[in-house]
Structures are given as C-alpha cells and as structure tokens.
Amino acid sequence: MGKPDAEGHDLPDLPPEWGRVVVPDDASALAAEAAQIRRELRRAAGRPGGHRALALPLFVLLVALLTTLGGVLAVTWPRANRGNDRPTPAPYAPPATLAGRSLPALDLVDAGQSPVPLRGLLPAMIILVDGCPCQDRVAEAVAAAPGGVAVVTVAGGRTVAARPPAEPAVRALADPAGGLRSFLGEPARPGTATALLVDRAGVVTRVLPELGPADAYREDLTALAR
Incomplete structure (x- = not known):
C-alpha cells in the first residue's frame, strides 16, 4: 500500500x-x-x-x-475542501421584522442612574446609539417628530449619550442590561444607529436598521401621534 x-x-x-x-x-x-x-x-x-x-x-x-x-x-491539484480555506463572511442581515410585536417592559436608566420605564414614554421613536451617537440624525428625528411623540436615545452600558446641541427635547437613557438590543436581535454596528417606532399601545410599527434622512420615515413618525 x-x-x-x-x-x-x-x-x-x-x-x-x-x-x-x-x-x-x-x-x-x-x-x-x-x-x-x-x-x-x-x-x-x-x-x-x-x-x-x-x-x-x-x-x-x-x-x-x-x-x-x-x-x-x-x-x-486544486481541491475544493482544503483545510486552510477561510469561510466567506456572511453579509449583514437587517433585523427580523418586529412590526406588530409588543415592546417589552424594560427599565432603562437616566443620567442620574434612576430607573425609567421605557413603555412610559410612548408613543416614541427609540434610537439605539450604542454604535454611533449620530447627533445629526437624532436632530433630524426631533425636528420631524410631531407633538406628543417622544424621541428617545438609548446608549449601551450605564453612560447616557450626550444630547445634540439645542435639542433638550431628546430623552437620553442608557440600557445597562442590554435588553433593548437583545429584543432587536442584532449587535450594534459601528457608525450606525438603529431606530424603532412604537405606538402608544406599545406595538412596534417599524424598525429602521440604519437610521437615515427623516424623509424615509416621516409618515410613519407622524402616524404615531394619531
């Protein structure tokens, strides 16, 4: 042999x-x-x-x-299954649709580390800023939000993200337990903010995997005030 x-x-x-x-x-x-x-x-x-x-x-x-x-x-001779072949990285997949699901009853914290029930701020546009402060995008969301709709930024850990200049209407919170990111089902991506639009009944109406210009979600934001 x-x-x-x-x-x-x-x-x-x-x-x-x-x-x-x-x-x-x-x-x-x-x-x-x-x-x-x-x-x-x-x-x-x-x-x-x-x-x-x-x-x-x-x-x-x-x-x-x-x-x-x-x-x-x-x-x-080339072989398809050589041991040193590296797998092709999977492309980023946007979060699975959460539209129609209820936002969990999460307690976040403010700058003074006091607990804040997230569902008590509804209706709201909730912007996860653990991957990017994206203050320009947050400011656009505040300008587009109708009366009665809160704009909430959520940072990871216990450190609350700074508000955009001249935007005191933003409610800045932190999520030490990572419950909101876990609900979303996707990790934070550097340079990207993710947003959830939630109506007054606590139902998610839309997920924006990458927060862009306000024109892309203005109608959905206005609908939260009804």
Missing part, C-alpha cells in the same frame, strides 16, 4: 532496492536526468544489443519520473 503525501493521498510504493527516492517540488528539476536518458539512447543506438542493456535502468528511471509527476500533481 502506498504512503500518504502531506494531504493524506496515497502514492505508489517503489521497490526497496531502489533506495530513497526524493520527489522534487518542481518537475523541471529532473531535466538533467532526462538529458542523460537522451544521451544514453543515442549511444545505445550505435551498439548491438545496446537497447536491451539499457532497458531495465531506463524503465526504472521512467517509473521514477512518472511517480514524481504524480506526486507533484497530487500536491498542487
């Missing part, structure tokens, strides 16, 4: 009397042996019986050449 190569593929055994056979990485390393064979063949052509005298050593060298080529091909 043959001996396995570096990747576990069997190569044929050679007769033990041939000694140790070194398989080069590049088949061109056998060019000198091939040239020697051609010279010997030319000499043998001029001698009676020369071909028979060279038959065995030429056969041995031919087998060695074929074995070498087979080994090189076995090592270099």
